[in-house]
Amino acid sequence: MSAPLQIYEPFKAGLPPLRRYWRSLWSRRTFIAEFSRSELREQHFDSLFGQLWLILNPLLLSGVYYLLIIIIGGTSDSTRYVHLTSALFLFYLIANSLTGGVKSITAGQRLILNTAFPRIMLPLSAVVIAVFKFLPTLVVFLLIRVIVGLPFTWQMLWAIPVLGIAILLALGLAITISCVNVYFRDISSFLPYLTRTTLYLSPILYEASALKPNIRALEVFNPLFPILDSWSRAVVHGQTPPTGSLLQALAWAIGIFIIGTYFFLSREREFAVRL
Amino acid sequence: MRGLGLTYTTSIDRRPTLKARVKSLGRGGKQTRVVRALDNVDLDVEYGQVLGVIGSNGAGKSTLMRVIAGILPPSQGRVEVYGSVSTLLALGVGFNPNMSGRDNVFLGGLAAGMSREEIEKNFAEIAAFSELGDAIEAPMRTYSSGMFARLAFSVAATVRPDILIVDEALSTGDAKFKEKSLNRIKELRSDDRALILVSHAMATLRDVCNDVAWIHKGKVIQRGEPNLVIDAYQEFLQVGKSAAIDEDV
Numbered sequence: 075m076s077a078p079l080q081i082y083e084p085f086k087a088g089l090p091p092l093r094r095y096w097r098s099l100w101s102r103r104t105f106i107a108e109f110s111r112s113e114l115r116e117q118h119f120d121s122l123f124g125q126l127w128l129i130l131n132p133l134l135l136s137g138v139y140y141l142l143i144i145i146i147g148g149t150s151d152s153t154r155y156v157h158l159t160s161a162l163f164l165f166y167l168i169a170n171s172l173t174g175g176v177k178s179i180t181a182g183q184r185l186i187l188n189t190a191f192p193r194i195m196l197p198l199s200a201v202v203i204a205v206f207k208f209l210p211t212l213v214v215f216l217l218i219r220v221i222v223g224l225p226f227t228w229q230m231l232w233a234i235p236v237l238g239i240a241i242l243l244a245l246g247l248a249i250t251i252s253c254v255n256v257y258f259r260d261i262s263s264f265l266p267y268l269t270r271t272t273l274y275l276s277p278i279l280y281e282a283s284a285l286k287p288n289i290r291a292l293e294v295f296n297p298l299f300p301i302l303d304s305w306s307r308a309v310v311h312g313q314t315p316p317t318g319s320l321l322q323a324l325a326w327a328i329g330i331f332i333i334g335t336y337f338f339l340s341r342e343r344e345f346a347v348r349l
Numbered sequence: 350m351r352g353l354g355l356t357y358t359t360s361i362d363r364r365p366t367l368k369a370r371v372k373s374l375g376r377g378g379k380q381t382r383v384v385r386a387l388d389n390v391d392l393d394v395e396y397g398q399v400l401g402v403i404g405s406n407g408a409g410k411s412t413l414m415r416v417i418a419g420i421l422p423p424s425q426g427r428v429e430v431y432g433s434v435s436t437l438l439a440l441g442v443g444f445n446p447n448m449s450g451r452d453n454v455f456l457g458g459l460a461a462g463m464s465r466e467e468i469e470k471n472f473a474e475i476a477a478f479s480e481l482g483d484a485i486e487a488p489m490r491t492y493s494s495g496m497f498a499r500l501a502f503s504v505a506a507t508v509r510p511d512i513l514i515v516d517e518a519l520s521t522g523d524a525k526f527k528e529k530s531l532n533r534i535k536e537l538r539s540d541d542r543a544l545i546l547v548s549h550a551m552a553t554l555r556d557v558c559n560d561v562a563w564i565h566k567g568k569v570i571q572r573g574e575p576n577l578v579i580d581a582y583q584e585f586l587q588v589g590k591s592a593a594i595d596e597d598v
Contacts, residue, residue, distance in 0.1 A: 098462070105459035112452040116445075181445075190419035190434075191460045343422040346415065 099192045110202045129214050136162050152222045157310045161278040161302045167208040168244045169269045174200030175248025176255050176262045193342040197252040201245050227312035236304045243327035250334030276302050297326035386412040388567040397540040401558035402547045409567040410547045414514050432511025446490035471507050479503035506533045516547045551579050
C-alpha cells in the first residue's frame, strides 16, 4: 500500500512549498468546478428566469445609468449606450469577484475546520462563478452592438488580452480581500461603498477621453481605469488600445495578484485558528 | 506494510485565539488570549491500533485531531502522518447549509482530495448507510442534528482511509444508528488502518479500542490499556480536580 508521508510543522510567516501546493491545488480542480456549479445552482441560475435575471439585472442598471447620463448631460447617442453596457458588464465581473470572494473564507468555515486543502480554492471559485455570470452578458452586449450597427473590426480581438488582465486582477483582488476579511470581518460591510465609489471613478458613465487632464492624472491610482478604457476602445470603438494603458493595467493586475497571493499563502495555515 | 505506521510527535501548541477580535479598523489594540491547547503531546499510533481519546471538555482532544489531520498547524513540534487521513470529523460535511446533502458530500469529498469517480462510486453506499432516504437531496439546513451526524459518519466510514478520525460523531445518533456505526467501526478495524476515536462513551471505548489516551489540559495524562486508563479517568472525574493535574506549569 502506498502511504504518502505528510509532515506538519510549525511555520513562520512565509510561503508553503509552492510546488507541492500547486500539485494539491491542481488535483482539486474538480472541486472548483463542482463548487461553482452547485453555488450557481443554489442561486437558481440553472433555471430560465434565474439566467434571465443575470442578464436583466445589468441591462436594467445600464438603462438607469443611461437615463442619468441623458438627464445630467443633456445629450447622448447610441455609441455612448454601447460603451456604458460594455464597461458596466466588465465592471460587474470584477465587482462580483470581490463580493463573492470577500466572504469565501469565512463562509467556508465548516470545511476549513474539518478538511485540509489549499484554502486559495475558495476565492478562486468565487472568481470562476463571477466569470460564469459574466459570459451571458457578453452575448447580450454583442447583440446590442449588432443592433446599434457599429462595425466589427479585427482590432476588437484586443478584448481577449484585456479580459485576461481583468480576470487576473479580479483574482488578485478576491484573494486579497478574502484574506483581509478573516482578520477584519467588517470589510464585507464596507465593500459595497468601495465598489460603488470605484464605479463612479472608472470610465463607465463617461469615456476616458472626456476627462480633464488633471483628473486623468489621478486615475493612475485606479487599477480599473486602464482596463475599462482599453476594453471600451477595443470592443466599442474597434481600436487598438494604447500600449501604455495595457501595460499599466497589466502591471496593476500582476502586482495585486502577486502581493495578494503572497499575503494569502503565508497566512492561510492560520485561518483555521482565526475562524 | 510499513513497520512504523504512523508517528506523531507534537509538542507544545500555543494557540492564540482571537475571541474578541478587532471590530473596527480604527480602534486598534487587539484583545488576545493565549490558549495553550496542547502542551508537549507525544503520541505514536501505528496501523492496526484503535486509539480512544478521552478527556473532559476543552481538554484539547479536537485540537489534537485537527493537528493530526493537518488542519491546524502545530506551533511547536512535528507531526508525521503516513497514509491518507479521513478528515471528515464531526462536522465534516455540510459546510454550506443551503446546498443539498448530496452536494455537500461531493464538495467535502472533492476538497479532501478525492476524485469525482471515487465519490460517485461510494455515494450509493453513503446514502444507504445514512438511511436518510430522499432527505439527501434536501438542503442541509433542514436537517436535524441526528441526520447531520448520520451523514457525517456515513461519509467518514465509507471512504475507507488509512487513518480514520471520528470525533464524537456518534453522540447524536439514535440507539439503532449508534449500534450500526459501532459495528462499522469494528469492521473497519484492520491491520492496515489506524482508527482514532474521540468519545465520552466509556463503555464503547472499552469495547472497541485496544489503546486509550487520556488528555487533560493539553497534556497526555495516561496512555495504555483501555480498562486501566478509563478506570483512572473515571476515578479522576469523581474525585474532582486533583492538584497535581490542575497545576499550570
